[in-house]
Amino acid sequence: MSLPIFLIGARGCGKTTVGESLAQVLGYAFCDTDHYLQQSTGKTVAEIVAAEGWEGFRQHETDALIAVTAPETIIATGGGMVLAEANRCFMQERGQVIWLQANATVLAARLTHYPQSSQRPTLTGRSITEEMAEVLDERASLYQQTAHHIIDAMQTPERVVMAILNALPVAPASQV
Ligand SMILES: Nc1ncnc2c1ncn2[C@@H]1O[C@H](COP(=O)(O)OP(=O)(O)O)[C@@H](O)[C@H]1O
Ligand SMILES: O=C(O)C1=C[C@@H](OP(=O)(O)O)[C@@H](O)[C@H](O)C1
């Protein structure tokens, strides 16, 4: 039975995009913790944060992580999943953790083009460029210490998927 694969990294690094493709290639299930939350609460991230604050959202996020974790599943996490030590330990112990690494300039460009503001309300109140630099300063070491593998996410999604396949000792579900 193959372990779950957790994709971690900052907003815009491609966890959702790459995760869906990777799941198709491997014949695994795909789950996104933000999508799960939206379905289970009937609220967007922005609505949860408006009602309960970021602290409330983070508690829901931990619950979502536990709920979606299953064998042969690709799990796209939200960018802040690594903030809680319990989440970091859970992912490390339960599966393979992949950090999709990209610099603040690339992330800000993607998010400016595709803000999805109901999914990504501001974290700091600053501009997207300033926010991504600040977020990476705060979280890069957490992504690094949690990851079993670090993948360059500043290449096409297809190449990112290939890089993950090369890094991971996984077989397609049909061959397991
Ligand atoms: N490797 C990539 N190259 C170019 N654009 C990308 C790449 N990965 C994702 N994107 C784009 O960046 C935006 C955010 O991607 P998404 O998968 O939602 O990131 P995340 O889930 O990590 O926040 C989307 O518009 C997506 O099409
Ligand atoms: O970085 C963060 O703290 C967040 C990232 C978002 O997910 P994506 O990384 O998929 O954008 C979403 O979970 C929420 O807005 C918080």
Ligand SMILES: [Mg+2]
């Ligand atoms: Mg996402």
